[in-house]
Amino acid sequence: MISMIKHDIKIDESFYKVEEIRQLTDETFSLKLPRARFAFKAGQHISLGIHGDYQSREYSIYSGANDENLEVLVKEVENGYFTPKLRKLKVGDLVEIHGPFGKFGMEPHLALSGKFVFIASGTGIAPFRSMVRTYPEIDYTLIHGVRYSNEAYDRHEYASDRYILCSSRDQKGTYNGRLTGYLKNCTFVPETHFYLCGNSDMIFDALEILKDKGFERDQIHCEVYF
Amino acid sequence: MNSTSIKKVAFKTLGCRLNQYETDALVTDFDKAGYQLVGVDESPDVVVVNTCTVTNQSDQKSRTTISQAARANSNAVVVVTGCMANNFKEKLESQDNITFVVENNRKSSILSLVDAHFLGEILHPNQLPQDVFRYEPVQKSLHTRSAVKIQDGCDNFCTFCIIPMVRGRAVSRPVAEVLESVRKTIENGFKEVVITGVNIGRYEDGAARFEDLLAQILEVPGDFRVRISSLEPDGFGDRFVDLFKHPKLMPHLHLCLQSGSDKTLLRMRRMYDVAQFRKTVNLFRSVYPDFNFTTDIIVGFPGETDEEFQDTIDAVKEFNFSHVHTFKYSVRRGTRAERLENHIPEKIKTERSAQIRELSEENKKQYLNSFIGKTQQVLVEKITQGIANGYGQHYVPVRFKAAGVQKNTVYTIRLTEIRGVGENMYLFGELND
Ligand SMILES: Cc1cc2nc3c(=O)[nH]c(=O)nc-3n(C[C@H](O)[C@H](O)[C@H](O)COP(=O)(O)OP(=O)(O)OC[C@H]3O[C@@H](n4cnc5c(N)ncnc54)[C@H](O)[C@@H]3O)c2cc1C
Ligand code: SF4
Secondary structure (H helix, E strand, O other), X not given: OOOOOOXXXXXXXXXXXXXXXXXXXXXXXXXXXXXXOOOOOOOOEEEEEEOOOOOEEEEEEOOOOOOOEEEEEEEXXXXXXXXXXXXXXXXXXXXXXXXXXXXXXXXXXXXXXXEEEEEEEHHHHHHHHHHHHHOOOOEXXXXXXXXXXXXXXXXXXXXXXXXXXXXXXXXXXXXXXXHHHHHHOOOOOOOOEEEEEEOHHHHHHHHHHHHHOOOOHHHEEEEEOO | OOHHHOOEEEEXXXXXXXXXXXXXHHHHHHHHOXXXXXXXXXXXOEEEEEEOOOOHHHHHHHHHHHHHHHHHOOOOEEEEEEHHHHHOHHHHHOOOOOOEEEOHHHHHHHHHHHHHHHOOOOOOHHHOOOOOOOOOOOOOOOOOOEEEEOEEOOOOOOOOOOHHHHHOOOEEOOHHHHHHHHHHHHHOOOOEEEEEOOXXXXXXXXXXXXXXXHHHHHOOOOOOEEEEOOEOOOOOOHHHHHHOOOOOEOOEEEEOOEOOOHHHHHHOOOOOOHHHHHXXXXXXXXXXXXXXXXXXXXXXXXXXXHHHHXXXXXXXXXXXXXXXXXXXXXXXXXXXXHHOOOOOOHHHHHHHHHHHHHHHHHHHHHHHHOOOOOEEEEEEEEEEOOEEEEEOOOOOEEEEEOOOOOOOOEEEEEEEEEEOOHHHOEEEEEEOO
């Protein structure tokens, strides 16, 4: 039996050394890696692997397209397969990255002319941070649903009048309750583009609310995490 | 190669049309190089097994096919390629009955590998060039219709699908190469070209999108018909609908719905909803009322409730798919759905699958019935026991008496009755003089 090299890619191109780990809450952290060796559009994701493990997982890119580092935002899932392993990574460890993938996001020239509403649950905020960092002039409102207000990851980076925190388990959000409760009472101009990211239940409910408000499915873009 | 040393090659193909196309292209390669094409039971010197790993059943089938082919031909060079070669590479490589394991992106160079083997050179599969579009236009095929591959890979990451892991990112073949391949395929005598790829709606070569490519393919001179293999419902507009006015483009689409429930679709990470799908179907049928839609449906996806399944039943009825390729959901290792909660018991999946199949047969009967008394242009694919078999423009199966009829030729057939049952139902007709 003739054996073959395991991967058909150049090994050095897809491996990145962890440069920094930012602990954002007890469960959530970001992995800072060297600058991306590929061009990406804000909103895209990568697939991340750990050396020696057969599985990989997708993560939205958390950094801006022109940032010094490639960064991802990860929440450790209890009894999860992959995130507990990511959690154990240390500065200097290698991760394997493929990408960029996906169509979630706007064409760069539209980012500066459109009106955007970003709707995220939990770590679903990741692609929106990338968009805001990539297009600092973008006209957006970010509605972020979390359980506890300490999950408002890097909130100081968003203008306070553009960031709406909906916290369902404490009273410290802009709105106390689920983001869908907040969304029901909102009004938006007809030409708004909506970007929804996070778990499929939230996305399903938010889609129903937006469709009820008369928005076309074609103006609503979704990225489902789980 | 002189006649005393003519080598015999056999192929076994599992899975999708893309795999079938790739086998056809390999048949052409081996044929041109002087190999004789034989069956696996005719003592071949080389057996190529083109595997599939889309479901657990296809895994099992691929494994069985490999061992049967290897056992029956213990002296043959056994080449295993296809998605299983990507997904279970190490395991396959450790099997003594397999000579080479060649991943999808090197598949097109299998002839070089086998030739080198017979010449006594040691060529490792990893020395083969990687190019998913290296295939020669098909000349000699196991079929009369020939596929042209325009795209490979997919990065949609639907939660149930292993393809993004085994076929890699989406890549498109340059327009000029596709057109050249179509031209050669027509020169080689094929009357029907099937546009193939993993997710062809995502075709993108510079500014050219799928519709632009299709428009150019239709303008290639010659007497041939064009079909589209299978499409994701990725939002098609008026331009795409308009293209079907072209006489070369056949009025049939296999548009993969997968589920009729918006909630299930989101759990599958399919980013359209039933209303968008409806819009596409209605748009087509408002222009071409008898347009044929077929689809894929997965039943028993994790968390699929009775209500969600009912939505799928309703959708199959509403959209009148003339055929539904029904899959019982099966876990693929390494996919996201593997880790989803609420997996559905096998018994329920089987019941749901039976219901969809039954509906599919009813729909098919109704659809075929609507052609009785009408004519179809039938491309004859095979003639057995005096009966010609082929498909009409709408991809309806047609048979008729073959007196004076030739293979690979189009005939106008007046359709008179439905024959056969279930999956094997077809239209019977007569030559329309
Ligand atoms: C395109 C895409 C982009 C993604 N981007 C991110 C990202 O930027 N950050 C991120 O943390 N995750 C992201 N995810 C989810 C990520 O890929 C993994 O699913 C997640 O990290 C859990 O992996 P795991 O192996 O630990 O859990 P698994 O063992 O796979 O268990 C999965 C279960 O955990 C739950 N779960 C999955 N993801 C989350 C989550 N983020 N929060 C809470 N519960 C969850 C679900 O119930 C799921 O069924 C993304 C997914 C996709 C498809
Ligand atoms: S669109 Fe989804 S189902 Fe189709 S190949 Fe891509 S990931 Fe698989």
